[in-house]
Amino acid sequence: MKRFTALFLITVFTMSCGGTPEDESTGRLASHLNFYNWSYYIGETTISDFQDMTGVRVRYDNYSSNEEVLARLQAGVSGYDVVVPSDYMVEVMISLGLLRPLNHDNLPNIIHMDPRFMGLPFDPENRYSIPYQWGSAGIGVNTARIPDFEESWGLLWDERYSGRISMLDDMRSGLVPALKLLGYSVNTTSEQELEEALDLMIQQKPIVKAYTSDTYIDLLKSGDVWIAYGWSGDIYQVARDNPDIRFFIPQEGTYLWVDNMVIPQKAPSPYTAEVFMNYIMDPEVSAGITNATWYASPNSNATDYIRPEITGDPSIYLSDEILDRSEFLQDVGEQTRLYERIWSRLKSH
């Protein structure tokens, strides 16, 4: 009897902490899944449908930069089952041993994926990562306030719009407009080039209202910001309700990214995480995400379920030609320190 009570107490205790554990051998899913994703990056019913289908409760939490996720994983935060880093960050995380290899037997929906987004250099065999969504960076403009402008990164430096400009807030994407204006690569490791980019950013700082990678959506909506450097889908999400908002890719070129689902090495429920990843690769589920976020889907079979104004928009579904000549961010290895220093000098200036 005593033994029974003890067992009962242990069970109740475990359930209240982390819920029931998964068991891959019997196919039993965990009672909870912790999903850590970019903000404004999910379909309307993506999570609730998964919960209804499986009975797994999803704890959903958001971030707005790759460096934020990396810092958490490096600090040993072990609660996440699925996170969604971009290309270069997958490479960084693999090299630091922070990710867990995937069991492809649990991912049969992989057949739906667009081959152009599989086997990319940061994870050539998709051992650790499966693409989630992709897109570009550019500028959102409130054309009611600024009817005429040149499609250049230079718009972000136009003093007439002082206090109405917002910039992405991380050391890699944050430097892209300055590097592109100067004609340099977004992956430069030249100290000289980065110093020049920093000078430009310092010159711009007094007219910038905010460095932010998530609140610019609200700032554009409210009219506090008229020119936002941001990611394609985020700006399209504002434009959907306000036709005065326009997104463009500056003529100097930009960077593209693919964000990818990965399982951290210390994930509490890696099998349930794979079941979730497989669910996301279902064409209709992936289309549901694109229809809400206006980011492109890396799932070939999702196209039929995506609204035609999205698949037909050349600034969202970029042509192969633009894809070929655009840069992706890459892991710059040791030189990451240089970027960290440049970025913190900008912030403390």
Ligand code: N2P
């Ligand atoms: C969604 C952000 C898209 C991620 N808010 C950029 N990699």
